[in-house]
Amino acid sequence: MCTNYVLVKKSGSAELADRLSVDPNELIYGLNFKPGSLISIITGSGDGHVVRPATWWLYLQQTEKGLKPHRDYFSVNTRYDKVGKKLEYRRRRCIVPATAFVESQDGKHPHLLEPADGRGIAFGGIYKEWTDKVTGEVVHSASIITLPGIKPLENIHRKSVPMWLPDDAYEKWLSPEVTDAEELNYLLESALRCDLKATPIDKTFSKVPIGMPFVISQKNDD
Template structure:
């Protein structure tokens, strides 16, 4: 499971690669350490032509505890319990692309002596993680909160050697429009 990722592309590369408008009001700074609870760029299914800035971490509704962002950063694919209709709805209706260059495996209690940088072969960057997003109202501040989580799957044979049991779903370019 990745709990940090890297995205250092400039607006021009993002525009060209994902064919999106990058609004000037997005305060995007390329980062080698995107962590849960931080804002990061996403492309949502409801507005596929615009890059948006959402918080990484999905807070389960209803809650008032923003600290839960850190504990809900991924959504397991095909292992979701049948009664969890809110997650199923998000996967069906509120998908997003999470642009990235690489991710860091092993930064929290993974039994590794050091973290590993994981990226695509032939330096195919940027790419997109599959994600889900949600928008909810903070009842204390009245602020609309836009958040996302990265969909994960069972790690492949190469990643299991780290050891690693989960990995983010990385989409092929042709899957990004689906």
């Protein structure tokens, strides 16, 4: 997965927030979330689902100026074959809401990918909780889980895809009562949840279209 995604305020993101029983006005919106950005994550608790701000970089490092992304551990993504060994997979799972994401092949020919029907995307992730020794503030950090590459996207990004949760898995994924990894491992299978609109863009950050959009069909997901 390329390290850039989008969350804009529209009907799809509002509907996703509604399904997750959170206030869409609490979400952080942006056109260019990149490593180290402050993003929104949704977590489970005994009182329901909670929107939290989090640094998109799982491992942080204490500095004299506060907690910062740990440069020795590039951790915006966590591979499917490593996540099962992490305590966070059993205890601290989250959903990262998005409306589009960028993929490219070996850093070239980036495409903006978004659900063709306008729905929101629920990326599966894990998070950590830290206490900043400078400010005393409790802060969170997060990583998006990545899965093996999938045939419909092989010409755009062959190596991996972000974990995209199906609607009926939200409650189980966020439940603090589900601590047995075996109950969740069926979700570690690559899948498209709908048709995607793919738009060739000039660069990951600027996202200026340079070609006609085309549809990647979910039906080719085998």
